Amino acid sequence: GAGVSQTPSNKVTEKGKYVELRCDPISGHTALYWYRQSLGQGPEFLIYFQGTGAADDSGLPNDRFFAVRPEGSVSTLKIQRTERGDSAVYLCASSLTRGTSADTQYFGPGTRLTVL
Amino acid sequence: KQEVTQIPAALSVPEGENLVLNCSFTDSAIYNLQWFRQDPGKGLTSLLLIQSSQREQTSGRLNASLDKSSGRSTLYIAASQPGDSATYLCAVKTGANNLFFGTGTRLTVIP
Numbered sequence: 001g002a003g004v005s006q007t008p009s010n011k012v013t014e015k016g017k018y019v020e021l022r023c024d025p026i027s028g029h030t031a032l033y034w035y036r037q038s039l040g041q042g043p044e045f046l047i048y049f050q051g052t053g054a055a056d057d058s059g060l061p062n063d064r065f066f067a068v069r070p071e072g073s074v075s076t077l078k079i080q081r082t083e084r085g086d087s088a089v090y091l092c093a094s095s096l097t098r099g100t101s102a103d104t105q106y107f108g109p110g111t112r113l114t115v116l
Numbered sequence: 117k118q119e120v121t122q123i124p125a126a127l128s129v130p131e132g133e134n135l136v137l138n139c140s141f142t143d144s145a146i147y148n149l150q151w152f153r154q155d156p157g158k159g160l161t162s163l164l165l166i167q168s169s170q171r172e173q174t175s176g177r178l179n180a181s182l183d184k185s186s187g188r189s190t191l192y193i194a195a196s197q198p199g200d201s202a203t204y205l206c207a208v209k210t211g212a213n214n215l216f217f218g219t220g221t222r223l224t225v226i227p
C-alpha cells in the first residue's frame with residue numbers, strides 16, 4: 001500500500017507570506033505527527049494528532065504555527081507571516097496506534113520550505 | 117528533557133568492513149528506540165525498533181542493541197556496502213508520544 005505522502009515537495013515563499021503544507025498518512029493510521037528538520041540536525045517534534053484532535057502541540061514554536069486534521073486522515077500544517085528562520089524540511093509521520101512500545105512511526109518524504 | 121547524542125558525527129569506511137554507530141540518551145524512561153536511515157533530500161526509513169523490554173533486534177546485516185539502564189544503543193552494520201551510505205538517526209520514544217532524535221551519523225562506504 002501507499003506510504004505517507006506530503007505535498008508540495010518544495011515550497012519557496014517570501015517573508016511574511018502564509019503557507020500550507022499537506023500530509024496524507026497511511027490509510028488506517030490514527031496517529032499523525034509533524035516534525036521540523038533544520039540542516040544538519042535531527043527532526044524536532046512539532047505536534048501530534050490522535051484522530052481529529054491535537055493531543056500534544058507542545059512543540060509548535062509560536063502562534064504563527066497551526067495544524068488541523070478535520071476528518072482524522074489528511075493533515076495540514078499552516079504557517080502565518082513566515083520568517084526566514086522557518087526555512088527547514090517539514091516531515092510528517094503516521095503510526096497505527098499510540099502509546100505502545102511497538103509503535104513504529106512511518107515518515108513521509110518531507111516538504112522543503114524556503115523563506116526568502 | 118530527553119537529549120539524544122550520536123557519535124561519531126561522520127564515518128568513512130572501505131567496503132566490506134563491519135562498523136558500529138553509537139547512540140546515547142539521558143532519560144532511561146523510554147518506550148522504545150528506533151534507528152532510521154535518511155538519504156540526502158529524502159525522508160526517514162525505519163530500520164529497527166527495539167522495545168524497552170528488549171535487548172536487541174536484527175534485520176539482515178543490521179543488529180541494534182539497547183542498554184536502557186546505561187542509556188545506550190548501538191547499530192552494528194556487517195559487511196558494509198556502498199549502498200549503505202546515508203545518515204543514520206537514532207530516536208527514542210518517551211512517555212509522550214513524540215520521538216526525540218539525535219543529530220545523526222553520516223556514513224560513507226567507499227567502494
